[in-house]
Amino acid sequence: MGLKQIDFGSAEYELMVELRKQILRTPLGLSFSDEDLATEKNEILIASFDDEEILGCCVLSPCNNNKIRLRQMAVKDDIQGKGIGASIISFAESVAVDKGFDFIIMHARDTAIGFYEKFGYKVMGDVFYEVNLPHHLMEKKLI
Numbered sequence: 001m002g003l004k005q006i007d008f009g010s011a012e013y014e015l016m017v018e019l020r021k022q023i024l025r026t027p028l029g030l031s032f033s034d035e036d037l038a039t040e041k042n043e044i045l046i047a048s049f050d051d052e053e054i055l056g057c058c059v060l061s062p063c064n065n066n067k068i069r070l071r072q073m074a075v076k077d078d079i080q081g082k083g084i085g086a087s088i089i090s091f092a093e094s095v096a097v098d099k100g101f102d103f104i105i106m107h108a109r110d111t112a113i114g115f116y117e118k119f120g121y122k123v124m125g126d127v128f129y130e131v132n133l134p135h136h137l138m139e140k141k142l143i
């Protein structure tokens with residue numbers, strides 16, 4: 001298994017978008033528009049691969065000079081619960097630290113809060129809705 005940053009528009013990126021559709025959008029009857037994806041040109045795209053098979057991914061989107069948002073966290077459904085999400089979070093945190101960010105935040109689906117709590121993320125504030133699902137803002141200070 002290998003974790004790496006991938007390039008927007010690459011064949012690996014196409015696999016990542018397909019995985020995100022499968023795990024995060026299709027079950028909700030949603031997809032991505034070209035506009036949704038266009039902003040990702042300037043974001044940090046992270047994925048885990050086993051040879052040419054994509055296992056999981058996330059996107060890091062800078063908010064300002066010291067805060068970066070982790071989003072689009074997804075692991076292939078038949079291999080969830082085997083530590084892949086944990087390895088992606090750890091890699092994403094290293095990338096964020098290397099790039100000089102002090103905090104990672106995320107809009108966590110309520111069903112994933114327990115996952116992020118395992119890595120020291122804390123719920124901040126009240127429930128809000130995105131893609132028709134309840135979410136909470138979570139945050140962790142790095143280092």
Ligand SMILES: CC(C)(COP(=O)(O)OP(=O)(O)OC[C@H]1O[C@@H](n2cnc3c(N)ncnc32)[C@H](O)[C@@H]1OP(=O)(O)O)[C@@H](O)C(=O)NCCC(=O)NCCS
Nearest residue numbers: 073074075080081082083084085086108109111112114115
């Ligand atoms: C949430 C998700 C990314 C976690 O990845 P994963 O590879 O399944 O998780 P891991 O196997 O690395 O789990 C790490 C730890 O978190 C726990 N965990 C995993 N998913 C959890 C969840 N939804 N709630 C609570 N704890 C969870 C595991 O039990 C494990 O605990 P342990 O270290 O005590 O054994 C993955 O299950 C997924 O893609 N879910 C569907 C999409 C989703 O909800 N994405 C997040 C949107 S905010």
